[in-house]
Amino acid sequence: MTYKAINPFDGKLIREFPNATDLEVERALENAHEFYMDAKHQPILEREKNLKKIADELRVNTDYYAKILTLNMGKLFEESQQEVIKTAEFAEYYAQNGDSLLKNQPYEIDNNYAYVEYDSIGAIMAVEPWNFPFMQVMRVFAPNYIIGNPTILKHASIVPEAAQAFEEALIKADLPIGAFKNLFISYDQVNRIIADPRVQGVALTGSERAGMTLAAEAGRNLKKSTMELGGTDVLIVLDDADLKLAIKNAISARLGNAGQACTSAKRFIVNQKVYNDFIEGISAEFAKRRIGDPLDLNTTLAPLSSKSAQEKLKKQVDDAISGGSKVIWGDNNKISGPGASFNPLIISGMTPDNPMYDQELFGPVAQVLSVKDDIEAIKIANYSNYGLGGAIYSTDVERAQSLARHIETGMVAINQVMTSHAEIPFGGVKKSGYGRELSDLGIKEFANAKTILYK
Helix, strand or coil, X not given: CCEEEECCCCCCEEEEECCCCHHHHHHHHHHHHHHHHHHCCCCHHHHHHHHHHHHHHHHHCHHHHHHHHHHHHCCCHHHHHHHHHXXXXXXXXXXXXXXXXXXXXXXXXXXXXXXXXXXXXXXEEXXXXXXXXXXXHHHXXXXXXXXXXXXXXXXXXXXXXXXXXXXXXXXXXXXXXXXXXXXXXXXXXXXXXXXXXXXXXXXXXXXXXXXXXXXXXXXXXXXXXXXXXXXCXXXXXXXXXXXXXXXXXXXXHHHHHHHCCCCCCCEEEEECCCHHHHHHHHHHHHHCCCECCCCCCCCCECCCCCHXXXXXXXXXXXXXXXXXXXXXXXXXXXXXXXXXXXXXXXXXXXXXXXXXXXXXXXXXXXXXXXXXXHHHHHHXXXXXXXXXXXXXXXXXXXXXXXXXXXXXXCCCEECCCCCCCCCCXXXXXXXXXXXXXXXXXXXXXCCEXXXXXXX
16 A cells, blocks of 8 residues: 555645554554553543643644645645644543543442443554544544553555654654554555454444445454444425525535535435525535635635545546436536546436435535425435434424434534534444444443442
8 A cells, every 4th residue: 555645736746655564563563552551550640631732732733734634635724724623622622521531330239339430442443534634533542542542543545644743743742652653554454453462443434345344354353343434414404494504504514625524414405495595595605616725725615635536526426417417506527637626516306216326425516405395304314325414404493303303313413514523422323334433432432341349
């Protein structure tokens, strides 16, 4: 596997990194195990202090880290700054709440006493994606570091500078050796790491295909795993919605990060009474977006992460059109040149027999569907093999909550953009994966919930 940082805006090679040797892998495993054993005798308070120092490093040098994210995967510089700050917030959450989240939980039992304590289990193999190069890693690292599990990272091959920079930030914050290690490794090496007895967990954020492969490898070795595998999230606009808010948030939810987020709103399901006004509103906002260099503050739509991502999305859109969909706004012609920019599009007419109906379009392409009522909206929303997140817009919050109960996803946002927060669980159902990150659930995913009985 080749680890190359290539600027998605102009296609220029920035830097290439050598692959890790098997000796480097073994050294990382040894260091991780030593940290795991030492952490069992270290107060959580010490690790909380370290996480706070990491957050401080990210906040003080936000622009330095943000530029690396933009150059590696192409997101707008402002979005990269926001990601670095949010990464710091994740670290701060566990720095402030780690001890309380891991307090013993008492249970009642006749003629006896019982409680559950939460202990570390060993090293975690984290395989993480390119779309949020810092945030995704921190979501695994921070809760596991607090409990005493070391993390070994295999990052996406197109963001090697970001992977290295994340590790450098931790080193600057005096993180103990073995607590975290980034490795530029092959999938064969990943499999060998998963099989190693010093490793007791596997965390993946990625594609459905990658999830099936790594989940099988984890299962083969009887290792706990969590999978966050993307989705085809809906944004439902009811007939009583605040249309101005729905349009504003729909644009943010579809075009943020150039549409390359697992929780991006990919399917807009709109009540027929407000459908035309909604189309008019989002078309006008799409038209305002300016494609260009993501480091230029005047650019408002970033390129895709790579040339291959551009080519894949173009083929998906072409297949959708061949299958009966129509472009109702935008230019479907490929942008020429070495960069990976992609024209924003709005398409309609996606039906279940379309080859792209239940496929994730990872880019600035919105699918819009008109429905007659709430029942049809729920039916279409749930007619998917995926179930990560979604959003509902209605001025009647109880009505929206009632619909949310019927949506088959791990998360639903009402009158707001679906995003991750350190304080609440993040994850999906069906082919969007299993397990939860962040919050108290995230810190307990890779914990030994040990029952203690006494009289």
